[in-house]
Amino acid sequence: MTATLDSGAAPAARDRAELLRVDDLVVEYPGKGFRAKPFRALTDINISIGQGETLGLVGESGSGKTTLGRAVLGLAPVTAGRITFEGKDISHAGRKDRRTLSRDLQVVFQDPYTSLNPALEIGDILAEPLAVQGTSPTAAMTRVRELLDQVGLPSDAIHRLPREFSGGQRQRVAIARALALSPKLIVCDEPVSALDLSTQARVLDLFLQIQRDTGVSYLFVSHDLDVVRHISHRVAVMYHGEIVEQGPADVVTRDPEHPYTQRLLLASPVPDPDRQEQRRADRHRLLDLQRQQNEQAGVPA
Numbered sequence: 576m577t578a579t580l581d582s583g584a585a586p587a588a589r590d591r592a593e594l595l596r597v598d599d600l601v602v603e604y605p606g607k608g609f610r611a612k613p614f615r616a617l618t619d620i621n622i623s624i625g626q627g628e629t630l631g632l633v634g635e636s637g638s639g640k641t642t643l644g645r646a647v648l649g650l651a652p653v654t655a656g657r658i659t660f661e662g663k664d665i666s667h668a669g670r671k672d673r674r675t676l677s678r679d680l681q682v683v684f685q686d687p688y689t690s691l692n693p694a695l696e697i698g699d700i701l702a703e704p705l706a707v708q709g710t711s712p713t714a715a716m717t718r719v720r721e722l723l724d725q726v727g728l729p730s731d732a733i734h735r736l737p738r739e740f741s742g743g744q745r746q747r748v749a750i751a752r753a754l755a756l757s758p759k760l761i762v763c764d765e766p767v768s769a770l771d772l773s774t775q776a777r778v779l780d781l782f783l784q785i786q787r788d789t790g791v792s793y794l795f796v797s798h799d800l801d802v803v804r805h806i807s808h809r810v811a812v813m814y815h816g817e818i819v820e821q822g823p824a825d826v827v828t829r830d831p832e833h834p835y836t837q838r839l840l841l842a843s844p845v846p847d848p849d850r851q852e853q854r855r856a857d858r859h860r861l862l863d864l865q866r867q868q869n870e871q872a873g874v875p876a
């Protein structure tokens with residue numbers, strides 16, 4: 576884990592094979608309560624993600640980031656448009672197809688405190704997806720040990736319960752669970768926003784390391800431009816259910832064209848842009864420092 580906040584995702588390779596493609600996607604939730612009419616959460620979304628690539632999805636609360644991730648996972652209704660995975664239309668994939676797809680398409684949620692079953696030992700949490708896909712108990716335990724090692728947790732975690740771990744360690748368990756079946760794409764929905772700054776940095780580094788080791792792709796949802804810049808090859812900016820800008824992470828997050836992205840960049844109690852940049856630089860320095868200190872002290876994230 577040596578990456579710093581300014582040396583995150585590797586530059587995008589030009590000729591990545593396309594893994595996920597979303598064309599003209601519209602998502603409408605059925606209306607209920609005060610929203611008697613269907614509510615259009617996404618309008619004409621077009622994105623693609625290559626193999627080993629990270630697309631960062633950024634935008635304010637309610638802009639539709641989670642809905643887009645949910646649509647990819649088959650959890651939100653596709654009203655119009657198309658979602659293609661490895662060239663196959665999965666927009667309306669049924670249960671059986673989804674079960675097959677779950678080998679390749681996984682998710683890490685925001686809250687490490689509620690996303691793990693508190694009654695299960697870590698070994699059982701990690702073995703669960705393997706058992707569902709028919710892996711034998713012996714092979715599953717070998718894989719569980721591999722996964723713990725991959726996410727930087729000790730092998731004795733197998734017999735411990737989630738409550739015995741910190742937020743960062745629990746998120747490592749959630750990442751290990753997502754990795755169990757060697758997926759091709761992981762939808763990461765605000766996976767570091769519940770963590771403190773130094774833990775955020777270490778977990779982001781873990782995501783990067785895993786991508787380098789396995790070639791997995793990420794659809795990485797975050798409201799935090801710093802986080803998205805660090806982890807992503809490309810960034811798409813969402814506003815009121817639409818993508819208003821997308822392009823290389825560095826360009827979009829440092830020199831955005833769209834006024835909404837410019838506002839997002841400046842969304843800070845510090846009004847002066849120079850001080851804003853200063854604040855960001857300070858934050859990066861702080862993160863690096865904390866990470867170095869933790870590493871020297873051998874403190875797990």
Ligand SMILES: Nc1ncnc2c1ncn2[C@@H]1O[C@H](COP(=O)(O)OP(=O)(O)OP(=O)(O)O)[C@@H](O)[C@H]1O
Binds near residue numbers: 604
């Ligand atoms: N199941 C649902 N039924 C109806 N409306 C929904 C549902 N889920 C989300 N919405 C609405 O869709 C819009 C987009 O929500 P979404 O959660 O995708 O945004 P977001 O950018 O991820 O926001 P946040 O960061 O707060 O999660 C919001 O107006 C939300 O109220």
